[in-house]
Amino acid sequence: MGLLDRFRRKKEPVPDSKEPPAPGYAPEADTMALILLREDIGWTAVSNALEASFGPPASVDNSHAQVPAMTICLEGTEFFCSYMPMPHPAEVCDISAAGEGLCSPQEQEDILAHKCFLVLAQKGGGETLEKKRNICRLFTRLAGVLMELEAAAGVYINSAELLISRRVYLQHTAVLEKNWEDPEYFPAPLWVSIRSGQKGEASLVGTWGLKQFGFPELWFLDAKSPWPELHEKLYLMSIFQITGRERYRNTDTIMFTPGAPAVFKELNGALFIVGGGV
Numbered sequence: 001m002g003l004l005d006r007f008r009r010k011k012e013p014v015p016d017s018k019e020p021p022a023p024g025y026a027p028e029a030d031t032m033a034l035i036l037l038r039e040d041i042g043w044t045a046v047s048n049a050l051e052a053s054f055g056p057p058a059s060v061d062n063s064h065a066q067v068p069a070m071t072i073c074l075e076g077t078e079f080f081c082s083y084m085p086m087p088h089p090a091e092v093c094d095i096s097a098a099g100e101g102l103c104s105p106q107e108q109e110d111i112l113a114h115k116c117f118l119v120l121a122q123k124g125g126g127e128t129l130e131k132k133r134n135i136c137r138l139f140t141r142l143a144g145v146l147m148e149l150e151a152a153a154g155v156y157i158n159s160a161e162l163l164i165s166r167r168v169y170l171q172h173t174a175v176l177e178k179n180w181e182d183p184e185y186f187p188a189p190l191w192v193s194i195r196s197g198q199k200g201e202a203s204l205v206g207t208w209g210l211k212q213f214g215f216p217e218l219w220f221l222d223a224k225s226p227w228p229e230l231h232e233k234l235y236l237m238s239i240f241q242i243t244g245r246e247r248y249r250n251t252d253t254i255m256f257t258p259g260a261p262a263v264f265k266e267l268n269g270a271l272f273i274v275g276g277g278v
Helices: 043-054 105-112 129-147 166-178 227-242
Strands: 031-037 059-061 069-074 077-084 116-122 152-157 162-165 193-199 202-208 217-221 253-257 260-267 270-275
Touching: 031 129, 043 069, 043 077, 043 129, 069 129, 077 129, 105 152, 105 162, 116 129, 129 152, 129 166, 152 166, 162 166, 193 227, 202 227, 217 227
Parallel strands: 217 270
Antiparallel strands: 031 116, 031 152, 059 069, 069 077, 077 116, 152 162, 193 202, 202 217, 253 260, 260 270
16 A cells, blocks of 8 residues: 555545535635744844845835834735734733644743744635645745744744744745645645644544644544654645645545554544544
């Protein structure tokens, strides 16, 4: 059995372009992240970095002296970036409560000690899976340029409640650039987090962030495999869906181990993967 075959449903998938999303599972049209900075470097440093990589902004808003902003146009899509010279207010979103992140304890401490932040957003463009995917790829490229700033500490992805350090983010953006023309590549770790938990006496390991792409979250129920193996499976399954190669549904089966099918069971907006010797 080939590696990719292990992530195929038993049923043949319907091509994404011909199949409307299930009710309640359309992609989230808006895309947003916070860029957290260790020090108040001023708006000029930020705007210069963006202009050096992407050219003059589509528009600039200096009407608020403390909160300047600009709109950047990438491949016909407008992205908004605003500079906030203060720590992110916990009453709006407590980033310290984020789950397992892609950062070391020291990197997390640096991120949480940030002195100012940027709001990076794209409004309304991700209404289909293809558009959402393309916007997230462009968004990653844009955030990657901002992560190159020496003052950058990390990124917080709102839809996945995910903290990512500057080091890890730049590693993934470098891989994205190498695979930019590959339609089967998507930087899932920058958009989908992997969580662990408990359901009664059963352990849980699953995704957080697939909802933004129009899919229910995927969770392994009472899996016995080592964490790295579950981690890899969940990312690959996420990529298969985000790139349009698969769509997992309630009662579908999947075969990770020959002769031991696992079944998807939907509950409360999530697909639990049960059995299969995982």
